Amino acid sequence: MKLYSNTRSRSNTILPLLKELGIVDQVEIIEIPYEKMHEAEYLNINPMGKVPCLVDGDSVVTETAAIFAYLTDKYIEKGFAPALNDPKRGEYLKWLFFCHGPLTEYMDMKSVKVTAEQMEAQKTGLSFGNEQLLLDFIKIGLSRANPYLLGEKITAADLYLAYWLVYAMSFKIIPYLDEFKPFIQGIQQRESVKDVHWFQAV
């Protein structure tokens, strides 16, 4: 497999998963400079001109959450996704899509400096509602975590959520609430994130 990536991008969110799945040596990381992402050679692979992009034979998988889901299903025996017939599967997908959808959209709005007032005025049409609703959703999810989102077993959804939270907290996009601490501290201990700057920065 090939993972088209950039060291200063969200493709980094995938790297701890490769370690957890024990497939680092099966994935060639191809660094694409931002200046080259919209050149024909890369647009032929991903017409969106963005990273991450995973190529596995004839399959071209873009969108971070899809890559998490694809890899954890491909290596289902590693236990980082509930099986298709596992009742926990729905909640697993919910958290992956939550990270990719509402949480990412909120982070993007903050980084382009959309104000709280502008968001509030549009909150019924925004996928995350407003900051309070977003934070409450995460707080409630983490208050039920034991210690992971789906219970005793870690999944890729924990890795994605924890990565996005520490990244957002490092940039003060989201506050480091006490309710987040046990979850974040648990993931921080894992070997797979030891070299991830954001986990050490919070």
Ligand SMILES: N[C@@H](CCC(=O)N[C@@H](CS)C(=O)NCC(=O)O)C(=O)O
């Ligand atoms: N929805 C995509 C977004 C990917 C994305 O925005 N990647 C940025 C880097 S963080 C990128 O490749 N930007 C290059 C560009 O647009 O020129 C995902 O979550 O995978």
